[in-house]
Amino acid sequence: MATPPGPAGAPAGFDLRALLAARGTEGYALHSRHLNPQLPRMLRTLGFDRVYERAEGAYFWDDEGREYLDMLAGFGVMGLGRHHPVVRRALHDVLDAGLADLTRFDCQPLPGLLAERLLAHSPHLDRVFFGNSGTEAVETALKFARCATGRPRVLYCDHAFHGLTCGSLSVNGERGFRDGFAPLLPDTAVPLGDLAALERELARGDVAALVVEPIQGKGVHAAPPGYLRAARELLHRHRAVLIADEVQTGLGRTGDFWAHDHEPGAEPDLICVAKALSGGYVPVGATLGKEWIFRKVYSSMDRVLVHSASFGSNAQAMAAGLAVLCVIEDEDLAGRARATGGLLRERLAALVERYEFLHEVRGRGLMIGIEFGRPRSLGLRTRWNMLQAARPGLFAQLVVGPLLHRHRILTQVSGDRLEVIKLIPPLTIGEPEVDRFVTAFTAVMDEAHAGSGLIWDFGRTLVGQALARH
Ligand SMILES: Cc1ncc(COP(=O)(O)O)c(C=O)c1O
Known part of the structure; x- marks a missing residue:
């Protein structure tokens, strides 16, 4: 039986080129009708x-x-610019390879290879969790820090941005983003660079972690020299961990592979990365962390899926990530x-x-x-x-x-x-x-x-x- 014609004049079957040729000029109208209407309004x-x-x-x-x-x-997201030929080729190759991806009951090589390559840039860390976005990388770090320390409260910096799902929103330093979504997780803001404020909060004994952008996206404010290392030392003294959110700053953006590399000895316990790792194509997030933290989370076979994501480690994302890391190194x-x-x-x-x-x-x-x-x-x-x-x-x-x-x-x-x-x-x-x-x-x-x-x-x-x- 012939496929019936598609909606509103779209051709029968699926033909992306034909669809765009037929309806490619309707972007603003479709957005206004079906998506967040404030975007086309603001753009106009x-x-x-x-x-x-x-x-x-x-x-x-x-x-x-x-x-x-x-x-x-x-x-x-477009750290390598759009349509980098090496990433494109990797994606064509992975699609053409017809891999048995996401069976969920095997161990594919690409996630392991990408983890190995990421960890080579963080020799003090041991393991990686792959999700699908920056906010998911942060959610993972927050969950892992709470599980590993057995404590509930997370500290973050004024004006911080770590994503917009509920956990990440709990550590957002801007009221405008939080309004209308309470209650969130127990959390407390401290000024970026203020070690005394950090120590005051840690003294209460319920803090799992401090999450910090080495350079804040909002306003482009860098943590003062020495802050990350001193914060990590304080956190460890109080049995809490340091999370570096490198979602925007990582992968070469600030002139080092990680922005915290600028500060010798910063050595965060968990690092969140996403955006440019995608090559601009396949959403991906990764949380790098220490062995003891992963062991607390995945403490027995029963807990093998205690933190997981259906699309995490998919072959396209892993191939794009591997190609991106290769380009970052090859092209310095x-x-x-x-x-x-x-x-x-x-x-x-x-x-x-x-x-x-x-x-x-x-x-x-x-x-x-x-x-x-x-x-x-x-x-x-x-x-x-x-x-x-x-x-x-x-x-x-x-x-x-x-x-x-x-x-x-x-x-x-x-x-x-x-x-x-x-x-x-x-x-x-x-x-x-x-x-x-x-x-x-x-x-x-x-x-x-x-x-x-x-x-x-x-x-x-x-x-x-x-x-x-x-
Ligand atoms: C520092 C930082 N963390 C987390 C996020 C959230 O990333 P995503 O939009 O992929 O969820 C962003 C996004 O701008 C970010 O800049």
């Missing part, structure tokens, strides 16, 4: 509602063939992130003197925060105050807007109400991309300081919208 408000059709490396192209530079890398992406990031930071920092709105450029490797602040001169200050009164974070949005509209560079504001732009481009970028970004950024800052022009027209629109929301 910002004028970001483009249709991107194709991508390669650090670039993508819209439906009119215009080229864009990606300084966001899909929130860090950590070294390149260090060099290119250093150049980009240096060239941006040189602008701080020139532009009153520009207060600081910080970060490590290719994780860079550009912070704006109150200008000195009266005319500019009036404009700044007008934006602040409507909603903090609008100035940074005023810069992100023209970077996309006029210079076709995608960036993001680094968190709600923050006057910080975060750059986390693919680690494969080089001097041409640094030049392009710095030239565009300089043009936007010139306009902002001239106090007139499109940027301020856009500002008035955003202020109007912010006030209308109150």
Whole structure:
């Protein structure tokens, strides 16, 4: 019997190319109708509602063939850039191999090989659990820390971001994310870098772990030098463990394989990794940990499945992860992130003197925060105050807007109400991309300081919208 025609004019049977040819222009309408409607709404408000059709490396192209530079890398997922040929080939190969994947009653080689390769970068750790996302990697670390220590409470840092499932949300340092989802796990925030606050909490004797991003994604704030190591020592003295969330910072992003490698002896007890390990293709998360922690969790044969995931260790994810680690090493992406990031930071920092709105450029490797602040001169200050009164974070949005509209560079504001732009481009970028970004950024800052022009027209629109929301 012939297959009946698909819905709404889609061809019979499944033909991806034909489906996209028939309905590929409906993305925004379908999103508005069936998915989170606030996404298309927000994109339209910002004028970001483009249709991107194709991508390669650090670039993508819209439906009119215009080229864009990606300084966001899909929130860090595209560490290798899009469609890296080595990862693509690995995925074609794994599909063509027709492996007996996910039988669940055997031990396939790919998970073991990926674990071996990850652990080679963390010689003080012994075992790996594979899940499917960053938040799952963090959930795993929280569960393992509680099980291993027999204690309930987890500490985290103000402004932290560790994912949005309930456990990870419990260690989120931003109220906006938590509101409406309580009650969460027992948890307590401590300021990043404050060892005295950490010790006060540990003294209560109920703490399983401190979870920390070596460089916070929100605002791009690094843990102060010596903090991770000292925190780990304190935690161990109180029989608790250190969890390093390297979901965004890991895999070369900050110029070292792990961001905590920057601090000799930091040696976290558990490390969470995800994002770029996917090669930009197959969702994956991994939690690396010490032998004694895994032994507490998987303490008997009865508990073999006590923490597991149906898709964990699937062959596509493992193949992509292996290819990613190979590329990071072969192309020395950590070294390149260090060099290119250093150049980009240096060239941006040189602008701080020139532009009153520009207060600081910080970060490590290719994780860079550009912070704006109150200008000195009266005319500019009036404009700044007008934006602040409507909603903090609008100035940074005023810069992100023209970077996309006029210079076709995608960036993001680094968190709600923050006057910080975060750059986390693919680690494969080089001097041409640094030049392009710095030239565009300089043009936007010139306009902002001239106090007139499109940027301020856009500002008035955003202020109007912010006030209308109150
Ligand atoms: C530091 C950190 N941890 C965890 C997560 C959550 O990862 P996922 O979105 O894959 O759940 C993120 C995501 O941005 C992150 O930046």
